[in-house]
Amino acid sequence: MAADVHKKSGDVLNGSLFPDDGQHAERSESPTPGLAQGTEPGAGQEGAMFVHAQSYEDLTSTDNPDATLQMPGDGEDVQADQTMIEEISKDFSELSTQLTGIALDLEEEIRQSKEDKLELSPQASRRDSVLSGKEEEDVAMDAWRMHQKHVFVLSEAGKPVYSRYGSEEALSSTMGVMMALVSFVEAQENAIRSIHADGYKVVFVRRSPLVLVAVAQTRQSEQEIAQELLYIYYQILSLLTWTQLNRIFQQKQNYDLRRLLAGSERITDNLLDLMARDPSFLMGAARCLPMASGVREIVSTCLQQAKAKSLVFAILLSNNQLVSLVRKKDQFLHPIDLHLLFNLISSSSSFREGEAWTPICLPKFNSSSFFSAHISYLEQDTDLCLLLISTDREDFFTVSDCKRRFQERLKKRGVYHALLEALHTPFYSVSKVGIPYLRHFIYKSKSSGLFTSPEIEAPYITEEEKERLLGLYQYLHSRAHNSSRPLTNIYYTGSHENLLAWVTNAFELYMCFSPLGTKAAAVNAAHKLMRWIRKEEDWLFILTPQTY
Amino acid sequence: MALRELKVCLLGDTGVGKSSIVWRFVEDSFDPNINPTIGASFMTKTVQYQNELHKFLIWDTAGQERFRALAPMYYRGSAAAIIVYDITKEETFSTLKNWVKELRQHGPPNIVVAIAGNKCDLNDAREVMEKDAKDYADSIHAIFVETSAKNAININELFIEISRRIPSTDTNPPASGKGFKLRRQPSATKRSCC
Numbered sequence: 001m002a003a004d005v006h007k008k009s010g011d012v013l014n015g016s017l018f019p020d021d022g023q024h025a026e027r028s029e030s031p032t033p034g035l036a037q038g039t040e041p042g043a044g045q046e047g048a049m050f051v052h053a054q055s056y057e058d059l060t061s062t063d064n065p066d067a068t069l070q071m072p073g074d075g076e077d078v079q080a081d082q083t084m085i086e087e088i089s090k091d092f093s094e095l096s097t098q099l100t101g102i103a104l105d106l107e108e109e110i111r112q113s114k115e116d117k118l119e120l121s122p123q124a125s126r127r128d129s130v131l132s133g134k135e136e137e138d139v140a141m142d143a144w145r146m147h148q149k150h151v152f153v154l155s156e157a158g159k160p161v162y163s164r165y166g167s168e169e170a171l172s173s174t175m176g177v178m179m180a181l182v183s184f185v186e187a188q189e190n191a192i193r194s195i196h197a198d199g200y201k202v203v204f205v206r207r208s209p210l211v212l213v214a215v216a217q218t219r220q221s222e223q224e225i226a227q228e229l230l231y232i233y234y235q236i237l238s239l240l241t242w243t244q245l246n247r248i249f250q251q252k253q254n255y256d257l258r259r260l261l262a263g264s265e266r267i268t269d270n271l272l273d274l275m276a277r278d279p280s281f282l283m284g285a286a287r288c289l290p291m292a293s294g295v296r297e298i299v300s301t302c303l304q305q306a307k308a309k310s311l312v313f314a315i316l317l318s319n320n321q322l323v324s325l326v327r328k329k330d331q332f333l334h335p336i337d338l339h340l341l342f343n344l345i346s347s348s349s350s351f352r353e354g355e356a357w358t359p360i361c362l363p364k365f366n367s368s369s370f371f372s373a374h375i376s377y378l379e380q381d382t383d384l385c386l387l388l389i390s391t392d393r394e395d396f397f398t399v400s401d402c403k404r405r406f407q408e409r410l411k412k413r414g415v416y417h418a419l420l421e422a423l424h425t426p427f428y429s430v431s432k433v434g435i436p437y438l439r440h441f442i443y444k445s446k447s448s449g450l451f452t453s454p455e456i457e458a459p460y461i462t463e464e465e466k467e468r469l470l471g472l473y474q475y476l477h478s479r480a481h482n483s484s485r486p487l488t489n490i491y492y493t494g495s496h497e498n499l500l501a502w503v504t505n506a507f508e509l510y511m512c513f514s515p516l517g518t519k520a521a522a523v524n525a526a527h528k529l530m531r532w533i534r535k536e537e538d539w540l541f542i543l544t545p546q547t548y
Numbered sequence: 549m550a551l552r553e554l555k556v557c558l559l560g561d562t563g564v565g566k567s568s569i570v571w572r573f574v575e576d577s578f579d580p581n582i583n584p585t586i587g588a589s590f591m592t593k594t595v596q597y598q599n600e601l602h603k604f605l606i607w608d609t610a611g612q613e614r615f616r617a618l619a620p621m622y623y624r625g626s627a628a629a630i631i632v633y634d635i636t637k638e639e640t641f642s643t644l645k646n647w648v649k650e651l652r653q654h655g656p657p658n659i660v661v662a663i664a665g666n667k668c669d670l671n672d673a674r675e676v677m678e679k680d681a682k683d684y685a686d687s688i689h690a691i692f693v694e695t696s697a698k699n700a701i702n703i704n705e706l707f708i709e710i711s712r713r714i715p716s717t718d719t720n721p722p723a724s725g726k727g728f729k730l731r732r733q734p735s736a737t738k739r740s741c742c
Contacts (some may be wrong), residue, residue, distance in 0.1 A: 187656075239614065260613055260614045261614070262562065263612040264612075266584075348583040348586055349581075349582070350583040350589065351586070351589075352593065353567075353571060353588055354574075354585055354588050355591075356585075356590050357587050357590060358586070358587020358610075393618075393621065453576050
């Protein structure tokens, strides 16, 4: 295995967007391996699988970077036409009352928000239960206002398209106000980005013909919230394509887009829930399922051999973790597109039976056309799902045959059992690393677009604790990637844990320690962890991606 | 034993129970919290009919608006189409009539049409009278049954009836299952079952 890793021909590398292929030969060893991109632990040996994206910056850069205006909560400071100001400020105070509601005493607030959390799951399942139809919570209730993060999507005509909580109809006046705010600021040849008031961040993302708005009480930065909104936008594009979306609104400005999106609410809901607990989105990378490199290699080869002319990508995944990915030569998948595919699969149980065949747009790859996706689980009762992306919507039976051939090959080469075995241990324990006080970490190899992370263990047992940990990573990430003052090293000391962030051109590392550790020990641990990842890289990452 | 492949597609409004009917037929299972189908789902089941084996190649299509344009891909080349409505929702029966119209205009000429009034276990909430649906089905010479995927009522019968309506191979070339015509009903197939 190791020999394989270092076998380098050097000449024909797949046409990748890799910055510097020459550096591959110089894979450095300890003490600080891989400070140059492409040589860090986890960097692919024969070309990247993904579009090399600094997805975070990609996502948050706006079309019009100069157009920034932060409106203060009361709207008084804006110097413009006085009558319009009064109107808007009246509208806004209405909005702000709707959002904050009557102040409750703190204890009650906490109790309420706990109740919300308990209610979440039945609400989600109720939402698209075919029998009961769509039951929504009452937007006039305090419980509705207490949600951590609201997300609204509206058309430029102010028509509701999506609301995370509550029915869109009941919110049409609120969305009207949101559109009024956007239009008002635009009338001044400016663009509204966010409103910060009363512990809330109201973030606006304008992607004509849609407007996306988040109202968040979370600790996320404005940039991160905007990133999530863009994911929602791409999610909508993946169902409709950019071309169709624009054509619809060109023909009829006040079109009710909910008609076309009917039934997709659960996909969007799931995406928002996933972003709150899965670091893949924050990292802009895919999580690999740890697997013996020999097994993975054979699986990838089997997948590669079961090819068809129309196939562009073949993806084997389990529970939002990547097992293998084969791509057509010269074609790259963007991590955002991969996340949307993962989300689609995890959001619906309808793929569990039979073979699904559905049109899907990969907006970062090509936002104007549909691919056809063949989605099927290899085995009932496992999460091993095969996704075959084809360019030809009439090609179902050919693609279906690829699946059959892939399964046959797996069995013939005797890795099927080993593959299923690897699914039983999708996570490793952080104790494997052997660093005392280390509780958890996230390591991302930038050139491969992959990251690895151990299981989240005690004391982060409850969902709230897990989300709090992710919140801390989010905070460090936003500090490290702050566009006006990016940071390379951050040491954060909190009452419950200490964290270390280390961000270079080649990798990103976030580590969480018990609060008893010291800074010096943390820095040592970072070097030790890097050596461990280098040693284990062929098991943690996909080092030899295959192409058709 | 001779094996025949019969391509069948399911059409109908969202939430009427197309997937539930297929699951009941193929897996003999029922999930009350089934998620809406995305795109279309393909399943097969082989059953014995008289001295032949019939392998049903079933395309279970999504009922949602945005997948509507894909339907021709699935009913084109189908030997039979099962159009499903929900007996507790009047509007799903109107959608059904639109599907019949579309099949008449664009479907294969010999396609066997079966109308399934699903959720017949919810008789208390009934909005579509059995007689009205039956009369309509007779007028277009379609198979008609009321089904319950939940209680496994008439599901197998529905597919057996389709097997029966598709002429046997010894008199016809196997590829083009010559069913009955939507427009002009040949008197031979007038021996309606329902």
